[in-house]
Amino acid sequence: MRPRKVILDTNALFIPEIFGVDIFSEIERLGYTEIIVPAEVVAELERLRRKGLKGREKRALNVAISILRKYENEMPYSALRVSVLRDICNAEQREHDDGAMSHEKATGERAKSTDDAIIELALREKAAVLTMDESLRKRLSKKGIVSICLRGGKRLEEAW
Secondary structure, eight states: OOOOEEEEOGGGGGHHHHHOOOHHHHHHHTTOOEEEEOHHHHHHHHHHHHHTOOHHHHHHHHHHHHHHHHHHHOOOSTTOEEEEOOTTOOGGGGOOTTOOOOHHHHHOOOOOOHHHHHHHHHHHHTOEEEOOOHHHHHHHHHTTOOEEEEETTTEEEEEO
16 A cells, blocks of 8 residues: 655644644544655744744744654654655755855755745645645645645644
């Protein structure tokens, strides 16, 4: 049987802290066996960390980063595989904290948005996408990609 894949958007990683929902067990409950975290999502988390969030947002960000670190190296759910992609990084991830020029500034190339990268990856991998972003969900729907979102603040559900 072919693995069912789901891609996590940045905001999906905030669900455990903000809503207290274990997204990994919920993803498994829905029958997915592989989770993919695009490099662009990792880069977006790093940008948010450098931004210096406060309070609840900072706690949610720290939990999201620790979740990635934990699941990148460990697989607590035997049937669930987690892949954190780092090799196809968004150009902004290459930007150094010391103010070095970004890839975009150096080459004139424009980095694709996180949403565009997620859509492209979902089409290529034939994967669903877990996101709380309504505009991304609409774009996914138009392309025939299944989206997964939080319902009732308690469980994840698929939407077409």
